[in-house]
Amino acid sequence: MGDFLISGTAADGCLRIIGAETTAAVNRAQSIHHAAPTAAAALGRVLTGAILMAKELKNDADRLTLQVKGRGPIGGITAVSRISTRNGAAGNLDGIFVKGYAENPYADLPLRASDGKLDVGGIVGKGFLSVILDLGLKEPYTGSVPLLSGEIAEDLSYYYAVSKQVPAAVSFGVLIDRDLSIRKAGGFLLQLLPGAPDKLITELEARISSMPSVTTLLNAGASMENILEDIAAGYAPDLSSKIPCAYSCDCSRTRMEQALCSIGKEELRRILEEDHGAEICCHFCGMKYQFSEKELESLL
Structure with missing residues (x-):
């Protein structure tokens, strides 16, 4: 089965849930750019973020750009997502497409001594995360925040809290196989909607922190539906939308x-x-x- 995005709500409509399996898209990006393992993980997280955020787009001509500009060895990372709709009708979303690149895809770092994981924060460094949302208006919306860690998920969560003033929990993962291909990639985004109690996101963050990583779960055979249902267990999750997504460049x-x-x-x-x-x-x-x-x- 190919990549897809799944979304819905929970907690009586007070919580938006979005998750995506992005293994094929990240594999395609690594193949195109010949990215080293740490660079591939960083690029894969940004690509996954752009896919998750594509739910904000309404029309085929809309574009969402997620940029991470750090002072680390990888330089800047850019991902752009777009959608396709049935008959061009807003709301009839039937596909999500993403493309991206890193300024220095050959950058790599040793595994972190603390936990043996890929040092994405180190390869990104300090800098800024920016979101450009072009909905065909006179000027695109642009929001930017300092990078907290360079690990991307934490930085995107901070963007939602500061720039959008929406509490959110974000998690990304890219698992590199022994042959340096992408074994698993994916992530999820949880957002509080108006009327949600503030403690809800705190409870969900605590639940997420006690769980294995998203790629560990995917690699063990769990589906993204399983993961999201477990996170929102007790809050009556309703995952009603499932949309295919893919890496696709629209250059001409x-x-x-x-x-x-x-x-x-x-x-x-x-x-x-x-x-x-x-x-x-x-x-x-x-x-x-x-x-x-x-x-x-x-x-x-």
Whole structure:
């Protein structure tokens, strides 16, 4: 079975529950970018976060960008999610797509001495987490918070608390296999809705902290439905929506032409004079686009 996002509510509609299995998407990203283990784990967590947050999108043209810009060896990490809807109708969500890249996917660090786990916080470093939500309005919504740990999940939870003023519990995981492929990846996001008692998120966080990691559970055979139902046990969870998701880049020759135009006519003339053509490589999928001298001239 491929990747999917599952969502619903609990606690009489006071709690939104979103979970996603993202193993195939993270594997695809690692394959494209040839990411080292620690970099793959960091990139995979950001990709998973962008998939979970895609529930905020309403239309096919909407985009959500999750950026982590730290001063660690990996540099910046960017993931962009979009949706497809049945007949283009808002609310009829039938697919989620994500793409992403890291500035230095070859970055790697030794396992943490404290627990033997991948040092995602170390490879990310200190910096900022930003969310850009483009819903086709005059200006996109942008929110940014300092990174608390660089472990991504804790940082995203902090973003919801500070920028969105919504208490949330977030957990991500990427399990690297012995052959360096992605064995399991996934995560979940729990959000309090209006009317929820403040103690609810505290109770859920305590329950989550006592559980094995999300990838440990997935690797042991638990489904994301099982995990979410266990977390919300006693609060009558209703997981009513299940949507496929996948890694997919929507780059095109037209978009690359627009990128060339955006650098300005002076820079285009310089490229023409010095290189007599151009090659642009997509950051997200590695696709290369060749532009001849004549094609560049037509852009002036």
